[in-house]
Amino acid sequence: MESGIRARECSLSAILAPGILLRMPPYQRSYAWQGDEVGELLSDLWRAASRGKHHFIGAIVLVEMDDRNFLVVDGQQRLTTLSMILAVLRDLETDPHYKALAHTMIGDPDRANHGDDNAWRLTLNHIDTPYFREAVQTEGATRQRDAEAGQATNHGRMSTNLDLIESHLSRLSASQRRQLFETIRDRIMLVRVVVPDWDGGYDVFRVLNTRGKAPNTHDIIKTEILQRGDFTEDEASAHARRWLDHESKLGANGLDDLLNYIRQLYSRSSKGKVTAEFSKAVLSKVDARTFLDEHLPDYVSTYNAILRGEPDYGAFSEAVRSPINHLRLLDHHLWRVPALAYLYRQRENGAEAAEFFSLLERFGFVMMLYVTNSDARRKQYARLTKAILDGKPLFHRNGPLNFSREDKRRIRERLTGRFVNFMQRRAVALRLNAALENGQQISSDEDASVEHVLPRIVPEESHWNRIWPSAAVQRELAETAGNFVIVPRHVNRIADRLEFREKKKLYFADGVRVFALTEDLRGRETWTPDDVRERTEQLVDILMGVWFPEPLG
Incomplete structure (x- = not known):
C-alpha cells in the first residue's frame, strides 16, 4: 500500500516561490533559534557563496492542505531564519532590481500593498506573526524595527538574531551580499517531503521531534x-x-x-x-x-x-x-x-x-x-x-x-507615558481601539498594525522638524498613546515618514479599513506636540474609565 508521502530535491527558491503559502500548524513551537545557530547558518552560507558551491540544509516536511497551500511540519526554524537573512539583504540593498528579487522570496509586493495576508510566503503562529510581518517581512522593516522587543519573548529572539544577521551582512560589500543572495536563491538545496494529510503530518512531526533528542x-x-x-x-x-x-x-x-x-x-x-x-x-x-x-x-x-x-x-x-x-x-x-x-x-x-x-x-x-x-x-x-x-x-x-487610590493615580500616570516596547505598544493600542465608540476587538491575525503619526525617527531634512523643532519633545511624545493610530500593514509601510496631510490621505483612502483609533484624525488639520498631549489625555481618560468606572477621588 502506498504511503502517499512524496519527496524530491529542490532549491530554496522553489519553496519560497510566488503563490506558495507556508503556515505553521498548531502543534509547532514558536521561533526558538539562538544566536549560535544563526551564526553557524550564516557561516555555512557564506562558505558556500565564496566557493560557488551548493549547500544542503536537510529536509523540509510539509502537509499539503490544498493546491500550493502547505503546513510546515519540520523546517520552521530554518525557513524563518532564512527569511530573516533575506529580509536584511533586501533592506541593505541599494539596487532596486536586487531588492525586488530578494523580496520576491518573502512576499508579493502588489498583494501586500492591498492588505492581502496571503501575500506572504511564510506565516508563523498567532503570537509571532504580527511581529514577523512588521519587523521582518515588510519592505524596509529590518531598518526601522523596534530595538526593545523584549528579550524574554520570541520577538526578543527574532530581534537579537536580526541584530546578529545585520552585523554580519553589513560587513560585506554590496557585491558580496549579492553573491550571498544568489547562493541562497539558487544553491541552497533541500529535500521537500510532502505528507498527504494532517494526521500523517503530526505522526512525522512526533517522530522527528523525539528521535535522538531530549x-x-x-x-x-x-x-x-x-x-x-x-x-x-x-x-x-x-x-x-x-x-x-x-x-x-x-x-x-x-x-x-x-x-x-x-x-x-x-x-x-x-x-x-x-x-x-x-x-x-x-x-x-x-x-x-x-x-x-x-x-x-x-x-x-x-x-x-x-x-x-x-x-x-x-x-x-x-x-x-x-x-x-x-x-x-x-x-x-x-x-x-x-x-x-x-x-x-x-x-x-x-x-x-x-x-x-x-x-x-x-x-x-x-x-x-x-x-x-x-x-x-x-x-x-x-x-x-x-x-x-x-x-x-x-x-x-x-x-x-x-x-488603591494611589495605585490608580500611578497607573494613569504610566498610561500617559512612553511605550517603547513593541508588545506593550500593540497591546495598549488594540485595547484602546476596543474601548472607543464604535470600536472593535482586533484579533491577533487581522491586518492591523500600530502606526506612529509623528515618526519615531525623524530625519534631519524632514518637514516634521519645522513643526516639532525639539528632538527631546519628539522622543518624549512619539511613543505615547496620543501618537498612535491603527492601520493596515501596507498603509503603515507607505505612510512611515510622510507629512501629516499625506498620511491622512492614506489613512482614509477608498478601500482602506479605518479603525476606531484612527477615526478621530479625520477632522484634524494639525499634528503638534499640544495635539498629541491632548489626545493622550483623552485616550487615557477613556481607558481609565473602562478599567476604573468609579472616580479616582
Whole structure:
C-alpha cells in the first residue's frame, strides 16, 4: 500500500516561490533559534557563496492542505531564519532590481500593498506573526524595527538574531551580499517531503521531534504517571494515545505549560523544575489513574478554551471571551494560572465569570505596565491564584483584583507615558481601539498594525522638524498613546515618514479599513506636540474609565 508521502530535491527558491503559502500548524513551537545557530547558518552560507558551491540544509516536511497551500511540519526554524537573512539583504540593498528579487522570496509586493495576508510566503503562529510581518517581512522593516522587543519573548529572539544577521551582512560589500543572495536563491538545496494529510503530518512531526533528542517535559511526566498508575499494557497504550490527543490539541509547548500550571496550582509555588516537582506536588495528592481519567481531560479542555479565547458561558460567553482575548495581547503569560484556576472551578455562574475576567484583564494590563519587577509581578499573581484556590472573596475592596487610590493615580500616570516596547505598544493600542465608540476587538491575525503619526525617527531634512523643532519633545511624545493610530500593514509601510496631510490621505483612502483609533484624525488639520498631549489625555481618560468606572477621588 502506498504511503502517499512524496519527496524530491529542490532549491530554496522553489519553496519560497510566488503563490506558495507556508503556515505553521498548531502543534509547532514558536521561533526558538539562538544566536549560535544563526551564526553557524550564516557561516555555512557564506562558505558556500565564496566557493560557488551548493549547500544542503536537510529536509523540509510539509502537509499539503490544498493546491500550493502547505503546513510546515519540520523546517520552521530554518525557513524563518532564512527569511530573516533575506529580509536584511533586501533592506541593505541599494539596487532596486536586487531588492525586488530578494523580496520576491518573502512576499508579493502588489498583494501586500492591498492588505492581502496571503501575500506572504511564510506565516508563523498567532503570537509571532504580527511581529514577523512588521519587523521582518515588510519592505524596509529590518531598518526601522523596534530595538526593545523584549528579550524574554520570541520577538526578543527574532530581534537579537536580526541584530546578529545585520552585523554580519553589513560587513560585506554590496557585491558580496549579492553573491550571498544568489547562493541562497539558487544553491541552497533541500529535500521537500510532502505528507498527504494532517494526521500523517503530526505522526512525522512526533517522530522527528523525539528521535535522538531530549524528551519534552510532558514526555517525562507522562512516563512517570504511567509507571505510578500500575496500568495493564492495554490501559497504558490507551492512556498514551489520549496523551497524544492532548498534545495535538495544545501543542507540545502548550502541554508543557499546562502541566507546569497544574503543578503550580497543587503546590501553590512556581519554584523548581516542573519535571522534578510534578510528582511531589500532584501525584502525592491524587492517584495517577484519577488524574489521567478525570482531572487532566478537564484541564486540557479548560486550557484550550483559554488559549483560543473561547470559554462557553452561554449568554455571558462574549463578556468572558472579550477580556480573555485582551489578555492574550500581553507580553507575559502569568495571567493564565489564575485564569485556569478560576475556569476549572467556576463553570456555572456566567455573570460572576464575566466580572472576574473583566477585572483580570485590568489586573494583567496593570502588571504589564506598572509592576515591571518580575518577582513582584509573580507575587501579585500568586496572591490572586491563592485567593481563588482558597475560595476567598475576589471582588471586595481589599481583594487581590482591586487597587488603591494611589495605585490608580500611578497607573494613569504610566498610561500617559512612553511605550517603547513593541508588545506593550500593540497591546495598549488594540485595547484602546476596543474601548472607543464604535470600536472593535482586533484579533491577533487581522491586518492591523500600530502606526506612529509623528515618526519615531525623524530625519534631519524632514518637514516634521519645522513643526516639532525639539528632538527631546519628539522622543518624549512619539511613543505615547496620543501618537498612535491603527492601520493596515501596507498603509503603515507607505505612510512611515510622510507629512501629516499625506498620511491622512492614506489613512482614509477608498478601500482602506479605518479603525476606531484612527477615526478621530479625520477632522484634524494639525499634528503638534499640544495635539498629541491632548489626545493622550483623552485616550487615557477613556481607558481609565473602562478599567476604573468609579472616580479616582
